Amino acid sequence: MxxxxxxxxxxxxxxxxxxxxxxxxxxxxxxxxxxxxxxxxxxxxxxxxxxxxxxxxxxxxxxxxxxxxxxxxxGAHAPAWREFLRFWTVSFPVVCYRSWRWWLGAAVASLVVAAAVGVWVAANPDVRAAMGTPEEIRQLVEHDFADYYSENPAGSFAAHVWVNNAWVAAQCIASAAIGGVLIPYILYQNAANLGLVGGIMIDSGRGDVFFGLITPHGLLELTAVFLAAGAGMRVGWSLIAPGPRPRAQVLAEQGRAVVAVVLGLAVVLLVSGLVEALVTPSPLPTWARVSIGAAAELAFLLYVVHFGRRAARAGETGDIADAPDYVPTA
Incomplete structure (x- = not known):
């Protein structure tokens, strides 16, 4: 040539x-x-x-x-730091913010169930007797409940708590694939267990110990579980009522967006696990431990409201950019 x-x-x-x-x-x-x-x-x-x-x-x-x-x-890929920044300022908080009605409903329903079960246990000796012998209940009230938070090294205990809570959240998210029908049952189990232990502790005059140990980490931990449940139910509802768009398109968009919840909650639950391992069993006075837990909860809620509302107003849904199955329609 x-x-x-x-x-x-x-x-x-x-x-x-x-x-x-x-x-x-x-x-x-x-x-x-x-x-x-x-x-x-x-x-x-x-x-x-x-x-x-x-x-x-x-x-x-x-x-x-x-x-x-x-x-x-x-099109060139955005730098990794930009993707990381977008995830924490747009993708994760906007999905949390758009799902707030769902996870607030999950929170209210769960707390009502926990309170009802607690009152039922505290007011019925026969129920308490069915749960264990007087010696077993005394062991739980005076030793086992408080010892649970300090009997293992903080590092391994934090890892154990993180895995356990992440599993509950993952179950809620995974249930979205079948319409979220299992999520109410998962929430009921969690709330009933909380109510059973709380009822026993309160009936035994140890309500201050129960709330003093549960509250520091429980605020953020339960919020994460409720958020996972709310996001999962929102995806499940899109199966039933997709709106004017094709059901497949809505499910694809919601499914991709909920991945942000899974990744974000892994970090939130890690923080909750660290609080449970390091703050809950610490020798700090109860008011200090509860204040730390309340501060973590407040910081997370303010984060979701600030960044989530801003992203929602900008039209963000938490879906990935340039989604492959999204076709603009007039």
């Missing part, structure tokens, strides 16, 4: 592609189409040059031009 003739014949095409690549953020619609067409054409030129020529300078120049054009056509 005559390299000089090849270069002379196609040089205007290469120059035009180079110009369009340099102006890629200011192209008109026809120029974008031209960019794609020239990218394909120059890719062919590169293939020809590689197979029929030993001119390394020409091959290198065309390779660089094609690589830059490919980036302009397909």
């Amino acid at each position: 005559d390299i000089d003739a090849f270069r002379a014949a196609h040089q205007p095409t290469w120059d035009r592609l180079d110009e369009l690549v340099k102006r890629r953020r200011r192209l008109t619609g026809p120029e974008v189409d031209e960019l794609v067409e020239l990218y394909q054409r120059v890719s062919t030129h590169l293939s020809i040059a590689r197979s029929t020529s030993r001119d390394g300078v020409l091959t290198g120049r065309l390779s660089a031009l094609v690589a830059r054009a490919r980036s302009a056509v397909t």
